[in-house]
Amino acid sequence: MSLLEIRDLHVSYPNRKGEFFAVDGVDLTIEQGEFVGLAGESGCGKTTLALSIPQLLPEHSRIAAGSISFNGVDTTALNEEGLRAIRWKEISVIFQGALNALNPVQTIGSQIQEPIRIHDESVSKKEAQDRTLELLEAVGIPSHRASDFPHQFSGGMRQRVMIAMALSCMPKLVIADEPITALDVMTQAQILDLLRSLCDKYKLSMLLISHDLSVLAQTCDRVAVMYAGKVAEQGPTSRVFGSVGAQHPYTQRLLRAYPNIRHERKFIDGIPGYPPDLSTLQVGCRFADRCDVALSRCATEVPDLIDIGGNQSVACHLVSENQVGVQ
Amino acid sequence: MPFFLRRIATLSSSIFAIVTFNFFLFHIIPGDPIRLIARTQRLNTEAIAKLRTSFGLDGSLLSQYFRYLSKLLHGDLGYSFFYKENVSGIVGRALGNTFLLLTASTLIVVTCGIAIGVFAGSRQGKKSDTATVVSSLILWSMPTFWVGMLLVFTFGVWVGGLPISGISTANALYSNWFQYAMDIGQHLILPTVTLAIVDIAFFIIITRTALIEVMSEDYMLTARGKGLSRRTIVWRHGFRNAMLPVLTASALYISALVGGAIQVEVVFSWPGMGLLMYNAVLARDYSVLEASFLLTTVAVLVANFAADMLYRVLDPRVAVSK
Ligand SMILES: Nc1ncnc2c1ncn2[C@@H]1O[C@H](COP(=O)(O)OP(=O)(O)O)[C@@H](O)[C@H]1O
Ligand SMILES: [Mg+2]
Numbered sequence: 071m072s073l074l075e076i077r078d079l080h081v082s083y084p085n086r087k088g089e090f091f092a093v094d095g096v097d098l099t100i101e102q103g104e105f106v107g108l109a110g111e112s113g114c115g116k117t118t119l120a121l122s123i124p125q126l127l128p129e130h131s132r133i134a135a136g137s138i139s140f141n142g143v144d145t146t147a148l149n150e151e152g153l154r155a156i157r158w159k160e161i162s163v164i165f166q167g168a169l170n171a172l173n174p175v176q177t178i179g180s181q182i183q184e185p186i187r188i189h190d191e192s193v194s195k196k197e198a199q200d201r202t203l204e205l206l207e208a209v210g211i212p213s214h215r216a217s218d219f220p221h222q223f224s225g226g227m228r229q230r231v232m233i234a235m236a237l238s239c240m241p242k243l244v245i246a247d248e249p250i251t252a253l254d255v256m257t258q259a260q261i262l263d264l265l266r267s268l269c270d271k272y273k274l275s276m277l278l279i280s281h282d283l284s285v286l287a288q289t290c291d292r293v294a295v296m297y298a299g300k301v302a303e304q305g306p307t308s309r310v311f312g313s314v315g316a317q318h319p320y321t322q323r324l325l326r327a328y329p330n331i332r333h334e335r336k337f338i339d340g341i342p343g344y345p346p347d348l349s350t351l352q353v354g355c356r357f358a359d360r361c362d363v364a365l366s367r368c369a370t371e372v373p374d375l376i377d378i379g380g381n382q383s384v385a386c387h388l389v390s391e392n393q394v395g396v397q
Numbered sequence: 398m399p400f401f402l403r404r405i406a407t408l409s410s411s412i413f414a415i416v417t418f419n420f421f422l423f424h425i426i427p428g429d430p431i432r433l434i435a436r437t438q439r440l441n442t443e444a445i446a447k448l449r450t451s452f453g454l455d456g457s458l459l460s461q462y463f464r465y466l467s468k469l470l471h472g473d474l475g476y477s478f479f480y481k482e483n484v485s486g487i488v489g490r491a492l493g494n495t496f497l498l499l500t501a502s503t504l505i506v507v508t509c510g511i512a513i514g515v516f517a518g519s520r521q522g523k524k525s526d527t528a529t530v531v532s533s534l535i536l537w538s539m540p541t542f543w544v545g546m547l548l549v550f551t552f553g554v555w556v557g558g559l560p561i562s563g564i565s566t567a568n569a570l571y572s573n574w575f576q577y578a579m580d581i582g583q584h585l586i587l588p589t590v591t592l593a594i595v596d597i598a599f600f601i602i603i604t605r606t607a608l609i610e611v612m613s614e615d616y617m618l619t620a621r622g623k624g625l626s627r628r629t630i631v632w633r634h635g636f637r638n639a640m641l642p643v644l645t646a647s648a649l650y651i652s653a654l655v656g657g658a659i660q661v662e663v664v665f666s667w668p669g670m671g672l673l674m675y676n677a678v679l680a681r682d683y684s685v686l687e688a689s690f691l692l693t694t695v696a697v698l699v700a701n702f703a704a705d706m707l708y709r710v711l712d713p714r715v716a717v718s719k
Contacts, residue, residue, distance in 0.1 A: 126622055147478060158623035165622070168613035175637045185623040219713040235619075 071142055072244060073275050074100040074123065079136035081118050081127065089132065090349040092118040093301035096136075098373070100243065100275050105266070106306070107286030109324060110296035111345050115167055115374055116279045118244050119296070122146075124161045125153050125189040139243065155305055159189040166247040166279075169228055172220040172235075179216030182206070182235045189239050205234040209264060224256035247279045254391045260302060283325050287311040292381075294317075295321045298346050298356035305382025317384040320357045355387065357397060363388055408702050415694045420465055423687045424458060434442075451476065452684070457500050475684035476689075479677075484688045487673065494564055495658060495669030501585055502592040503654075509641065510597045514604025518639070521609050531603060537598035545591040545664035551623045553585060553682050560584045563667040571708060588665040592657055596650065603646045607639040614638070637711060651700040655693055 081093040092115040100106045109115050111275050121127050123138055125145055138145045141160065145153065165171045173181055181204055195199075200325045201202055203213040209230040220228055229249060236244050245263060250258040255387040266289050269276050286293045287307055294304035295318065303310070303318035316322045343360040346352055355361070358368040375385040380395055440448070449455045451462050455476070468475070474484035517529040553561040560566065571577040609616065612635060620634040628695050655671075662671035671691055677685040709715055 126618060154626065156626040157622055159624060163619075163622045165615060165618060167615055173616040173620070173621045173634050173638070175712060176634075184625075188624060188629075222715045367593065 071249055072099045073102045073141060075139040079138050080134040081122050082129055082132050082134050085349045092348055096301055098294055100277060103273055103275055105276045105290040107290035107293040108277060109286055109293060111281055113345050115294045115299040116296055117247055119246050120279055124157045158185045159239045160241050161243045162241040164232050164236050164246040164249045169225055169252055171232060172228060174220055177217050177219055180232045182238050186238050205237055209234045226253055229261050243275045245277045298347055303384045309380050309382050316388045318386045319361050319363055327373050402582040411698055412695055420462055421685060421693045429616050470541050477682055477685050479680045479682040481560050485683050487685060488692060491670045491673040498667060498669055499566050499589055501589045505593045506596045506600055510600025511604045514601040515608055518608030519603040533598040533601045536594055539595055541595050542660040542664055545661055546592055548587050548591055559587055560717060561587060564668055588661045592661045607642040611635045611639045641712050644704055648701050648704050650687055
């Protein structure tokens with residue numbers, strides 16, 4: 071059994087005309103101990119997908135269809151009490167915009183420590199304190215700073231605090247939503263390395279979200295690329311960034327769009343145009359407007375996610391036609 | 398703590414400025430108090446000169462000012478011809494009575510106002526929230542003296558049962574201390590309720606708004622993500638952050654309180670600073686008026702100082718820069 075199995079998930083937000091789907095039929099699987107990367111331009115539904123796993127979406131959102139099976143339990147069917155029991159204990163989140171994710175009037179120590187005893191009453195106060203200090207050391211913050219407040223830390227340090235906090239209950243899955251976006255390039259690399267090494271050390275699974283594919287390429291076992299609420303392509307990192315290469319035109323463009331965070335490239339080749347406005351209904355492939363190699367059917371037919379072998383799948387008419395040609 | 402000392406220094410200089418302003422205000426405004434007395438009591442020039450001396454109104458303005466300062470430092474606030482008594486004694490009693498009234502009402506206002514505000518704010522958009530907002534707005538728009546008169550009418554004429562005037566029953570003999578306290582307590586009810594009713598609405602609304610603002614902060618989502626209960630999220634993570642803007646608004650409230658207290662004390666004949674000032678204006682009792690202005694302003698300054706200090710305790714971000 072996989073740790074996480076998302077099937078045909080549809081999540082909607084209300085708009086003037088009723089509702090629109092920010093996540094529109096997404097399948098995603100995360101195995102025990104696996105690192106899965108989720109990429110895509112901003113606004114394509116990454117955060118919505120991620121927050122639906124522990125059901126942390128705002129009240130006005132709606133899970134219209136699909137299931138999220140975590141450790142064999144469908145989180146979409148749990149009540150508030152059931153959800154509270156798995157939040158942080160099983161699934162913790164490093165939130166997007168984590169610089170404001172810490173409570174400004176509480177010490178970082180108390181914030182890291184807080185969930186430990188909430189989820190396990192048998193832990194003594196002293197043990198919880200000790201674990202907090204250990205976690206701080208593990209993320210590279212001297213333990214005497216436990217009594218400091220968030221504003222006394224730099225952005226990178228606050229992100230380290232957030233990581234320590236995410237690990238305080240040793241969850242099975244850590245969701246990191248753009249954990250390095252707001253940081254400078256040097257700090258980005260350090261934080262990524264830290265995340266990777268800690269999750270390896272504690273054998274945790276991770277869903278790492280970034281709009282920058284090069285970040286995921288270096289960190290993850292598998293990547294999924296989202297476009298306008300749908301998965302455009304997904305597969306093992308070794309294939310998508312290696313031997314076989316990215317197949318979806320969007321993934322290919324995305325790969326060229328960002329400088330590598332470790333070796334700054336000279337030319338950045340952005341994708342012209344903008345992601346479609348999800349609130350207006352569209353037929354056909356949602357990337358068709360911006361695609362260099364669009365076929366005539368792309369404008370009218372929605373491409374299915376097709377397995378092209380090696381655990382890689384792509385939702386593109388061009389790719390599936392070539393596949394047919396090969397066979 | 399040098400910051401604390403710096404703030405104390407600012408407070409002291411503000412108080413000094415107020416003392417000075419107050420002195421010149423009362424010595425420059427038209428209407429000579431001596432002439433006022435002379436008009437009613439037919440005095441000869443000699444007697445008038447004597448009066449001037451006893452009022453500290455002889456000599457140049459500057460020498461009067463320094464004399465005033467030195468007397469003030471000795472706790473001497475002058476003499477009231479209207480009451481035929483030292484002003485410090487009169488004002489001291491009134492201050493105590495007002496303090497009792499304001500403490501009672503502020504306790505109610507702050508605890509109930511904030512609790513109801515948090516209740517409404519954490520249920521934003523629900524029926525209970527809307528009902529709270531609507532009734533708060535209605536309460537808030539009621540003038541204090543009008544509420545007071547309504548209560549006087551209700552409990553004095555219709556229903557009865559509660560004293561509507563003064564601080565204790567006239568000519569009452571008490572067999573023990575407890576009876577006396579109970580009597581004062583009964584007299585305290587209506588003025589307190591009047592003062593609290595309008596101000597509670599103010600606290601409900603600002604607390605609710607502050608909490609709603611805080612609820613949308615990123616760290617509140619973190620708190621939810623941690624698996625905390627709704628109650629813990631609101632009280633442990635939201636409450637203290639929401640109290641910061643409430644505390645700032647309380648500074649305004651402190652000044653507004655003076656106006657409210659005057660109205661309530663006049664309506665209920667509560668022998669406090671408000672009633673004292675009101676009567677002093679009617680009787681042109683300058684020495685009492687001068688002392689009342691001074692003490693009221695200083696009280697507001699000190700209360701603001703306390704609010705500022707509390708803010709620093711609550712918000713580590715503005716805490717003492719070493
Ligand atoms: N709380 C919300 N209420 C309404 N619409 C939202 C909300 N959050 C996100 N959206 C919309 O859902 C879409 C996907 O957003 P999001 O999941 O944040 O994307 P990403 O994380 O990839 O940037 C966007 O069109 C965004 O405007
Ligand atoms: Mg996002």
